[in-house]
Amino acid sequence: MGLRVSKLKKAIVDDHLLLMNILTTGGLLAMGDVLTQTMEISMDKENKQKFSWYRTERMLAVGLALGPFAHLWYSKIVDKLVPGVATTQTAVKKILADQLIAGPFFCSAFFFGMGMLEGKGGQGAIAEVKEKFLPVYMIDWCVWPPAQFINFRFLPVEFRVIYVACITLCWNTFLSYYKHMDSHKIEEKQEKVTS
Numbered sequence: 798m799g800l801r802v803s804k805l806k807k808a809i810v811d812d813h814l815l816l817m818n819i820l821t822t823g824g825l826l827a828m829g830d831v832l833t834q835t836m837e838i839s840m841d842k843e844n845k846q847k848f849s850w851y852r853t854e855r856m857l858a859v860g861l862a863l864g865p866f867a868h869l870w871y872s873k874i875v876d877k878l879v880p881g882v883a884t885t886q887t888a889v890k891k892i893l894a895d896q897l898i899a900g901p902f903f904c905s906a907f908f909f910g911m912g913m914l915e916g917k918g919g920q921g922a923i924a925e926v927k928e929k930f931l932p933v934y935m936i937d938w939c940v941w942p943p944a945q946f947i948n949f950r951f952l953p954v955e956f957r958v959i960y961v962a963c964i965t966l967c968w969n970t971f972l973s974y975y976k977h978m979d980s981h982k983i984e985e986k987q988e989k990v991t992s
Contacts, residue, residue: 814868814872815865815868818864818867818868818871818872819861819864819865819867819868820861820864821864821962822860822861822863822864822867822868823857823858823859823860823861823864824857824860825860825962825965825966825969826856826857826859826860826863826969826972826973827853827854827856827857827860828966828969829856829965829966829967829968829969829970829971829972829973830852830853830856830969830970830973831853832966832970832973833970833973833974833977834846834848834849834852834853834973835848836970836974837974837977852977855911855914855915856911856969856973858910858914859906859907859910859911859914860969862906862910863903863906863907863910866899866902866903866906867903870895870898870899875891875894875895875899878891878894878898879891879894883949883950883951884950885950887949888945888946888949888950889946891945891949892941892942892945892946892949895941895945896937896938896941896942900934900937900938900941901930901934904930904933904934904937905926905930907972907976908922908925908926908929908930908933908976909922909923909925909926910922911925911976912924912925912926929975929976932975933972933975936971940964940968941964941968944961944964947960948960948961
């Protein structure tokens, strides 16, 4: 049994880590959107909101596109930028690198990619980045440094992926909500105009 698990781990984690990380990044963004839409529909007292698979597909696509950078950042780059054993000092340095390099990239790339897939064009996508980047990035600073401190300082390597996946799912649910909250306001304004 132990040999089978070892071979399975090698086949999935060692041999196909890039693919696994890309699929995980895309899948978690899509799952976050599914959770968000489910909550939005359940809170819609007028039953006007319908589930949009196109919206979830766009979230999946952006996640798949961001997956290679996430893989390189967390499996190679951050440890080369900040080498060393898991001490408090090393964890804090990795968190700062994560927040100052990866955080801005992921946040702006998410909004830009979603805007492009929604057909807003380059100017519209850039406008959305300008509008939404700073509020989300400020919230990012409240969520990720404490979460990553636990990750980088206390968790054994084998538990880091599942831990970060749980935090990421919560974060992606928030991202989906924040990204799409304007669409609900636009729909409400259109309904008032046509009434």
